[in-house]
Amino acid sequence: MNLKDPICAIATPPGKGAVGVVRLSGEGALEIAAKVWRGKDEAPWGRALHHGRGGGPKTGEAIDQALLLVFRAPRSYTGEDLVEFQTHGSPAVLRRVMEVLVAEGARPAGRGEFTFRAYLNGKLDLAQAEAVLALIEAEGELARRQALRALEGALSRKIARLEERLLDLLAHVQALLDYPEEGVEPLEAERTLREVLAEVEALLAQARASRLAQRGARLALIGPRTLGKVPF
DSSP states (O other), X not given: OOTTSOEEEEOSOSSOEEXXXXXXXXXXXXXXXXXXXXXXXXXOTTSSEEEEEEEOTTTOOEEEEEEEEEEOTTSSSSSSOEEEEEEEEOHHHHHHXXXXXXXXXXXXXXXXXXXXXXXXXXXXXXXXXXXXXXXXXXXXXXXXXXXXXHHTTHXXXXXXXXXXXXXXXXXXXXXXXXOTTTSOOHHHHHHHHHHHHHHHHHHHHHHHHHHHHHHOOOOOOOSOGGGSOOOO
């Protein structure tokens, strides 16, 4: 798999709706979009938002009236040239848009590949990439808030501070081994290490609580039904 290939995917949930979105990203994305787009301008890539219709490049068939959004690298979600087709949310329309994009050289994206490319291109770190899925799957207000904080970098900043403290401690310990008279006191090093471990344990506990907020808890109510319990 070439991670620079143009990829495409339907970005909206299955089913019918007023609006459907198909994303196209990677090397050659703009060239492929230009082949299937029919707007007022022949090559409208100087602006970010365009109105026209998508069509089959070989047959000239009209697929739908739509909006075209252009995001040039590196100022896009993936860090690559990225195009969004905003069509009507018909499964038939979205399926046909995918077919013509694949016919012109794009390939269907793998699960999470857009976010994976964002991670590879430095648009997101690993914690933020995981937060994208958590935010998508959030069903409650607490889960939404926690996922959004992680996506905005709150967890990443905490981890970065812990890493900085550990690297600083490592440097002092090395100095202690090489120059005992100038290095950090062993008790001070141990205290710092215990503080870092306590913060890591707190983060792990918070992660368990976040999973509970995200996925909910399964409970069993056991006892005679006469006590007021009702079956689910």
